[in-house]
Amino acid sequence: MDFYEQNIYKRLQRFVPEHAVDLAFSLWKEHPFRFVVSKARATKLGDFRKKPSDDLAIITVNENLNPYAFLITYVHEVAHHRVYTVHKNSVLPHGNEWKLAFQKIMLPFQTSQIFPAEVLKALNSYMRNPKAASLSDIKLAQALQKQDNFAHPHEVSLMELEGDKFKLENKVFQKLENRRTRIKCVELKSGKNYLVHKMAMVIPFNE
Incomplete structure (x- = not known):
């Protein structure tokens, strides 16, 4: 790895579950983008941006998410990147193209090695028909909330x-x-x- 790749890898090591790091890094490696870990934001957990004048797209994820919510948000935004690469802005942001991309990319992560049993069960159910806001699914949100109690004890x-x-x-x-x-x-x-x-x-x- 060169220095920049090492930086991306170490950033993922810090924020996603241990057994998801290599797979998460491979998503970046296949189609590179600027990866920004953002301070907590009131209005969003992550986002994808690409201007025609920019060489690379930008994906941001909030730093205060627990590793499982961080990973789901990261993959959610990577799916936007993949759809944009093929379709640009000619399809709906969370239309069928995004749903299929999200399902395909997330599937290898849906294992008990990466997610706790309760989170995995809720995630599997949600991924059958993913919505625009991943954490709007109440069962998935509640399962991830329990993990927040460990990751952010004062929050x-x-x-x-x-x-x-x-x-x-x-x-x-x-x-x-x-x-x-x-x-x-x-x-x-x-x-x-x-x-x-x-x-x-x-x-x-x-x-």
């Missing part, structure tokens, strides 16, 4: 926050109303509203 998912105020990205928010996969929140200092993913890891805030 909880927004979905399970008992109070209505929390800290994220060093800002204090207050929950306003539930949406399908997100929760409308207000950032108290600025008064700006945000749609925060229900599975975002937050720190409970008590005045």
